[in-house]
Amino acid sequence: MELESKKIGVYFLCSPAVMQNAVQRQGQTLKSGNKPKRLGELLLEAGNISQDELEVAVRKQRVDRLRLSPVFHMLSDPELAAISKRFEEVSIEPSKQFIIQDEPDPTLYILASGRVEVYRTTLDGQHIHIAFVEPPEPIGEMGYFQGGIRNASVRAVGNVQLLQANYSDLTHYFEYVPRVAHEFMKIVEHRKYETEQIFQNKPQ
Numbered sequence: 001m002e003l004e005s006k007k008i009g010v011y012f013l014c015s016p017a018v019m020q021n022a023v024q025r026q027g028q029t030l031k032s033g034n035k036p037k038r039l040g041e042l043l044l045e046a047g048n049i050s051q052d053e054l055e056v057a058v059r060k061q062r063v064d065r066l067r068l069s070p071v072f073h074m075l076s077d078p079e080l081a082a083i084s085k086r087f088e089e090v091s092i093e094p095s096k097q098f099i100i101q102d103e104p105d106p107t108l109y110i111l112a113s114g115r116v117e118v119y120r121t122t123l124d125g126q127h128i129h130i131a132f133v134e135p136p137e138p139i140g141e142m143g144y145f146q147g148g149i150r151n152a153s154v155r156a157v158g159n160v161q162l163l164q165a166n167y168s169d170l171t172h173y174f175e176y177v178p179r180v181a182h183e184f185m186k187i188v189e190h191r192k193y194e195t196e197q198i199f200q201n202k203p204q
């Protein structure tokens with residue numbers, strides 16, 4: 001079941017009218033063909049929130065997003081607050097490929113909103129669909145044990161919001177925090193099994 005995180009607006013103490021005005025401005029920018037600013041940026045520019053309030057809201061949302069993740073859901077609030085400092089937010093446009101098969105990329109992603117496709121490309125250019133992934137699943141976990149080399153590509157199906165962190169910043173949790181290590185390995189083994197089944201059942 002898809003579990004998308006709360007929208008950033010939930011974390012701001014603004015009136016519905018102020019929020020609606022910011023959303024309208026965001027939509028107008030999108031219609032004009034320009035890249036829309038994030039809601040927090042618009043509220044900050046308009047003087048509706050302070051820089052401190054924006055940073056607090058982003059931190060709270062990031063912690064909640066990590067709490068939904070099957071990798072980190074068992075951590076306490078202080079532990080989530082600590083590990084959240086290792087992550088940052090990133091937005092991906094529709095159809096954009098952000099993980100490239102066979103290339104190095106030492107990054108773990110947590111899908112916060114949207115949908116992505118995992119696929120492989122054969123030597124003759126054939127596209128082999130592996131899976132669609134939805135929130136709050138991790139992406140790129142297999143590369144942790146492969147020196148960061150990707151064994152598949154990933155593209156955004158629509159607009160996608162991710163949290164990203166370098167593997168090296170998560171080593172402590174994956175190797176010395178049993179609760180996280182156990183859940184992480186469960187996901188890795190499950191994804192590995194699913195991928196192997198796809199290729200075993202693929203017509204020759």
